Amino acid sequence: MSLQQITAAIQNCPELGLVSFHGLNLFIRYASLARESIEVSQHNKLECPTELPSYILRTLATALGEKDTRLTEICWTAFRELVWTQPIISPTVDEILAYNDASVCHQTSFRHLYPPTRSCKTADCVNHRDDENILTLGELLTHTATLFTLEHGALPVYTTSLYCRSCKTRYYHNYHVHKKTSARTYYGGVPDVVQVAQHFFIESALLELFANNMVFGWLSATNCARIYNQALSTPRQHVLNNKLAFTAIYHNTKHLTPDDWNTTRLIRKEDTMNGFFLYSLLLDKAEHGGILMLPHDEQSQSDRMEQALAERNSAMEGTGQECYAHACDLCFVVYENEHGHLVKMHAAACDGNTIGHRSCKVHDCQIPLPSLRQHFCADHQHLRLKCAVIECPLDIAPGHRTCNDPHHRALETAYFKRGEAMFQLRSRLKKAGVYVPDDSVANQAVEADHEVIFDLGPKGPVEIDPESCDGKPEAGNRRLRAIFGGRWTHNEQLIMRTCGVILSRATLFGSEAVDSSNKLFAKATFPTPESTPEYFIFDNNCKLDAHQRAINDQHFKNTGKPVDVFHFNCKHKITDLHCQRYCNPASFPEMITPDGKWQFNTSICEQTNVWFGGYIAIVRDMEVTRYNFFLDEMIKHRNRYVVAELKAKGHSPWTIPTEAIFSDAIQL
Known part of the structure; x- marks a missing residue:
């Protein structure tokens, strides 16, 4: 904003002479943050409105500390062309806090998420326009959400969808859904913000960081979420994490998400993982000039992406x-x-x-398991009651995983005495050439993945390392192989x-x-x-x-x-x-x-x-x-x-x- 522009505005509106330069600057910056919410009510978003919607006027007045909207109306009249033509600003943390404090009660927010188009994209629809700046959609639906960003942390946002009554298509931030097909058709390219669940959105820049954390740091979705929540979810998070060291400024540090917001500001591990998969699918489609389409009526985001992930897997083979x-x-x-x-x-x-990954316990069976809790595929379910000892044809005894054969029962007893899950997972880590501290793996029960091998000698069962068991057992010993838990691929x-x-x-x-x-x-x-x-x-x-x-x-x-x-x-x-x-x-x-x-x-x-x-x-x-x-x-x-x-x-x-x-x- 130049001095010449300010001087010309004051000459046209003498009341502006009582407003400080700082106040004028704040108005222009806050009005810039509200621009997308102003545009949604315009027939042509390129045309600057002469008057603001009442809820926007109240939002700007509250953010500026004004009791009524009179001064805000005057400022808009004077500087509306400047607001409409200047690039969107990058606000400070304090400006975001002030704007959201004033706006969320009026069902709008900083980074309010709207569809990227204002007219119907169906070519033969009467509401279709070549110029997507023309508004032909209506019936706004708005709900609360949380936007996880890389720069500003977890933000409370509103998201609004628009509807075409003519062809019965609803347009959301990332995709549109036709009422008859019930399919999500994404707009093409990779959006700046990816919707990973109904109430949760993640910036593509943050998803790219998660992907690189996985590539170079072997971080799970759980640990990516923990790092974000602990270090990035709020600006000045280092102050909040170290209260004793920053006592002087700790109490003046606020979260960007209101305490009464109905969606959490903490990112969940399932949203981190779903975000990674969805972002990767969008990238793949963009790289190949395609459009992503997913079912809209599936109950979970995981189920919704299943077919698209499988198609990409087939394309990657060979x-x-x-x-x-x-x-x-x-x-x-x-x-x-x-x-x-x-x-x-x-x-x-x-x-x-x-x-x-988990697989059917039948050797070399490639049929997927019905669920990760089951040990046999649909074709081999009849084997689930058989003795865990390989090649034993007998059924298990009640309360056990082996039959009544005393040698098999001794094998079962020896197996469960040797300790819980960490033995197996750390053993596999060692074979994979990875050495980690004992506390780096979650302390949960993990059953044996491949077969366990025991020699049955005079002193009882002795476990044999599968990697060194090619030789014959010691004289007088019998060698038994068993799988007590699930099985993993080789x-x-x-x-x-x-x-x-x-x-x-x-x-x-x-x-x-x-x-x-x-x-x-x-x-x-x-x-x-x-x-x-x-x-x-x-x-x-x-x-x-x-x-x-x-x-x-x-x-x-x-x-x-x-x-x-x-x-x-x-x-x-x-x-x-x-x-x-x-x-x-x-x-x-x-x-x-x-x-x-x-x-x-x-x-x-x-x-x-x-x-x-x-x-x-x-x-x-x-x-x-x-x-x-x-x-x-x-x-x-x-x-x-x-x-x-x-x-x-x-x-x-x-x-x-x-x-x-x-x-x-x-x-x-």
């Missing part, structure tokens, strides 16, 4: 990751052979990690480039059998012979290669299959002639640089699993559709970070001859 076609000088090498021709070496690596397999970019992920339900799951996973990742890498590094390549040769599978005939150096030295026998002949990394001299170093990082999967294994405690009880979506999204975010880091360090795809990067089959 070649769906956006960085699938990545190449840089750490995973793609071009050299000149003895004939003077350029030859490319594009490498990939594969390994598993023992994280998983492991997650990753295929990645040797630079650290992950190409694909797959769940193995049973064992890591090379004749089934791994072979199918590798073919899904490299669906044509032309797309196969020159080198595929896998710790069990000897068995995979032997199996493919035995069945005359030619899909990977042009792919070398070395075992990574670490596993070859410690887990592969010298007497295994097939392994030594076809999978010894030293058998591939082109993989060794002139100075004797390995051309590729063959242990990249082991290193990446340190990051990937950090999700074991977060995903172990996720429903399978959300589980798959969550892990694929974590990989997508991490891949973007890895590619950015590679470029920053000079490992760009453009450092190699572009004519040799990909065959047509790889350019997806």
Whole structure:
């Protein structure tokens, strides 16, 4: 606001001469905050109204400390054009508090949420307008909500929807719903604010922070919510958290949410998680030029997103990751052979990690469970009353999980004596390469996920580590295997480039059998012979290669299959002639640089699993559709970070001859 504008306004309205410059400035700032609420009553929102609605006048007068609205009316007459043409201001915390104190009693607020359109979007509707600034919608419905923001904390807000009586479509802040279809059709793109529940909205900027907390900090939705509530939900939260240190200003620090507001200012873990999934779906649709559609009449937000999450999961299988076609000088090498021709070496690596989701207790069954509380899928419910000892055909005895066989009963007794849940969860964390403090995992009962193994000797049952039980039991001992609790999938397999970019992920339900799951996973990742890498590094390549040769599978005939150096030295026998002949990394001299170093990082999967294994405690009880979506999204975010880091360090795809990067089959 220039002095010339102020002078001209005072000349037209002499009463303004009694108002301080600070008061005039506050009026313009508060009026700017009310602009969206003023616009909703205008036929054309671009046209500045000559008079304000009465509730807006009262709101502005109260915020300015005036007893009546006379001065507010005068200020609006003088400065309305300035308010209408200037950019929306960024208010201070005190201005937000003052504005909300004055406005919430009039069913409006700072950041009042309205639909982004004022006219019907149905092309053949009489209320449709090409200019969305023209108001053709009506029948306003307003209710209270809480908006969780990154900058201003948790805000009390009102949200208003508009209705088209002609085509019977109601327009909300993120989407519109036609009365006949009962489907939520989102407007396209990614909104600044995402509605995660009827009364809760979260800023996209905050959801992006949550996503990165999950990617780089392995934070669960619960811990994201705790951090927000403890550190970000209120401006000057550090004062509220440290009362003794800030005694002088503690009592003057107010929450932005009134005490009598009927929605909480504390973000809930379910809204954090639903927000993450919905935000990710909106991002995915925006990136592919699509429109998100969800059912409107489902009872929960979780059920509402189920089908959309499943469709995205299917699209990500095999070649769906956006960085699938990545190449840089750490995973793609071009050299000149003895004939003077350029030859490319594009490498990939594969390994598993023992994280998983709940699955049917029948080995390798891939049918989803009816609920996480059940141990068998719908097709195997008849087995729920069978003895927990594997291969025992008898039914359980009342009050037990085993039959009346005394050896089985002794196994059950020994299992429940060894302690509660933490033994198992921490054991799985250890196998995943993740070491955490004892108190970092929630203290709740977690039953055994995979089978437990006991030797029954003269002194009673002795538990055997499943990872070291390949040998025979001691003389005179019997070995029994049992599953007393639920079962989880066997492991997650990753295929990645040797630079650290992950190409694909797959769940193995049973064992890591090379004749089934791994072979199918590798073919899904490299669906044509032309797309196969020159080198595929896998710790069990000897068995995979032997199996493919035995069945005359030619899909990977042009792919070398070395075992990574670490596993070859410690887990592969010298007497295994097939392994030594076809999978010894030293058998591939082109993989060794002139100075004797390995051309590729063959242990990249082991290193990446340190990051990937950090999700074991977060995903172990996720429903399978959300589980798959969550892990694929974590990989997508991490891949973007890895590619950015590679470029920053000079490992760009453009450092190699572009004519040799990909065959047509790889350019997806």
